[in-house]
Amino acid sequence: MKIFEMLIPMTWEGLKVTMSVFAITLIVSLPLAIFVALLKGSKNKYIYKFTSAYIYVMRGTPLLLQLMFIFFGFHYIPVIGYAFTRYQAIYIAFILNYTAYFTEIIRGGINTIDIGQFEATKVLGMSKSFAFTRIILPQVMKNIIPSLGNEIITLVKDTSLVYILGVTDILKAAKSVSNTYSTFTPYIFVAFVYLGIIAIMTNILSSIESKFDYYR
Amino acid sequence: MGLVVENISKSFGKIKVFDHLSFEVDAGSILCVEGKSGEGKTTLLRCLNKLEQVDEGSIFIDGENILQLKDARKIGSKIGLVFQNYNLFPHLTVMENLTITPNYLKIMNKEDVNLKAKKILKSLEIEDKENMYPYQLSGGQKQRVAIARACMLNPAVLCFDEPTSALDEDTSQKISSIIKNLANQGMAIIVVTHDIKFSRDISDLILKLEDGKLNRMQ
Ligand SMILES: Nc1ncnc2c1ncn2[C@@H]1O[C@H](COP(=O)(O)OP(=O)(O)OP(=O)(O)O)[C@@H](O)[C@H]1O
Numbered sequence: 001m002k003i004f005e006m007l008i009p010m011t012w013e014g015l016k017v018t019m020s021v022f023a024i025t026l027i028v029s030l031p032l033a034i035f036v037a038l039l040k041g042s043k044n045k046y047i048y049k050f051t052s053a054y055i056y057v058m059r060g061t062p063l064l065l066q067l068m069f070i071f072f073g074f075h076y077i078p079v080i081g082y083a084f085t086r087y088q089a090i091y092i093a094f095i096l097n098y099t100a101y102f103t104e105i106i107r108g109g110i111n112t113i114d115i116g117q118f119e120a121t122k123v124l125g126m127s128k129s130f131a132f133t134r135i136i137l138p139q140v141m142k143n144i145i146p147s148l149g150n151e152i153i154t155l156v157k158d159t160s161l162v163y164i165l166g167v168t169d170i171l172k173a174a175k176s177v178s179n180t181y182s183t184f185t186p187y188i189f190v191a192f193v194y195l196g197i198i199a200i201m202t203n204i205l206s207s208i209e210s211k212f213d214y215y216r
Numbered sequence: 217m218g219l220v221v222e223n224i225s226k227s228f229g230k231i232k233v234f235d236h237l238s239f240e241v242d243a244g245s246i247l248c249v250e251g252k253s254g255e256g257k258t259t260l261l262r263c264l265n266k267l268e269q270v271d272e273g274s275i276f277i278d279g280e281n282i283l284q285l286k287d288a289r290k291i292g293s294k295i296g297l298v299f300q301n302y303n304l305f306p307h308l309t310v311m312e313n314l315t316i317t318p319n320y321l322k323i324m325n326k327e328d329v330n331l332k333a334k335k336i337l338k339s340l341e342i343e344d345k346e347n348m349y350p351y352q353l354s355g356g357q358k359q360r361v362a363i364a365r366a367c368m369l370n371p372a373v374l375c376f377d378e379p380t381s382a383l384d385e386d387t388s389q390k391i392s393s394i395i396k397n398l399a400n401q402g403m404a405i406i407v408v409t410h411d412i413k414f415s416r417d418i419s420d421l422i423l424k425l426e427d428g429k430l431n432r433m434q
């Protein structure tokens with residue numbers, strides 16, 4: 001099976017790209033989204049409007065277009081324009097995009113917390129930041145894990161968009177092999193790779209979810 | 217010593233909830249505030265605990281005007297509130313509900329905080345619940361945890377919003393003796409309630425909130 005001699009190493013190289021885009025986006029976007037969610041809850045109307053506009057643009061345009069804009073279009077902007085490398089463009093676009101989605105999920109989660117929880121922390125004399133990190137956020141996390149899970153699974157699949165900047169992820173690797181050997185087999189092979197990643201993620205997520213089962 | 221309220225008024229937009237209220241609660245005594253639904257009893261307690269801002273007036277606790285308190289973290293050691301629905305922290309055990317604030321405020325070292333929590337739980341007869349989560353407790357037990365949580369900070373004044381509204385007769389009796397006990401230890405207590413029998417039983421003074429004014433009951 002000569003095809004696999006080409007497919008397996010190429011998929012392996014592509015997997016490194018896929019997984020690093022996935023992991024870095026997740027690790028950076030989640031904490032950033034907590035921060036943006038707090039900004040969006042700000043009473044300052046300029047901060048509120050700015051964060052709302054950011055979220056509107058990020059959720060209202062395709063990630064593919066954002067990738068293209070940041071890589072091909074950004075350096076045409078006068079004064080602030082700067083030419084990003086392929087990987088810089090990829091990480092910036094993914095992080096900006098996913099931070100917007102995660103922010104909306106976290107805001108939704110904060111809104112489900114009973115106002116009485118905030119009031120209890122206030123009458124006890126906790127500072128806002130202590131109350132948020134120790135009382136509110138843990139309860140928010142429990143509430144949002146299912147929707148966060150959906151978004152994380154979408155992220156795994158969205159990593160395939162990096163092909164537009166000529167970067168080889170697992171899907172692009174499959175395409176190259178498929179073109180060389182004129183067969184569809186590589187695509188089926190990477191479909192299983194995606195399914196494998198999703199299965200692992202689903203397992204991790206449900207074990208995190210069950211860690212929060214200790215209270216209601 | 218205790219609580220001295222002078223001329224406080226509160227309105228929400230055009231709705232005037234109460235108008236120039238003045239009253240005192242001495243350390244060691246129990247004031248009950250009665251009043252029909254919507255007269256502003258909860259709002260009064262929320263104003264005393266600074267969850268709502270009064271439009272005018274002063275609130276002194278042991279001589280200090282708490283409306284001018286510089287350090288917001290000190291509020292819990294001046295005045296406490298047992299909410300009608302308790303508002304315990306659901307993700308923390310009973311013990312953690314009690315210890316999280318004093319440990320954060322660093323008013324004592326951790327061992328003393330733990331000892332104190334155990335002592336208070338024991339005095340409220342819920343020492344066997346220390347490792348449970350709020351959802352595992354009955355209404356009366358949650359109420360006692362809420363009292364214990366407030367007491368951890370040694371407030372000079374403790375407020376109760378309808379403490380017996382969700383409890384049966386026997387449990388109400390227990391709560392009443394707990395509240396009397398706290399007063400005996402020197403706290404000034406304010407209880408807002410519909411439960412006339414309960415307020416006759418525990419109060420040193422009953423005031424009725426009516427049309428924005430507090431009237432003395434005989
Ligand atoms: N945040 C608010 N904004 C506007 N109006 C409010 C607010 N909170 C309370 N009110 C109004 O203030 C009045 C007093 O409400 P409050 O909850 O203090 O009554 P209460 O005496 O505790 O009633 P109950 O016995 O039913 O608990 C009501 O008319 C209520 O609609």
Ligand SMILES: [Mg+2]
Pocket residue numbers: 257258259377
């Ligand atoms: Mg009320």
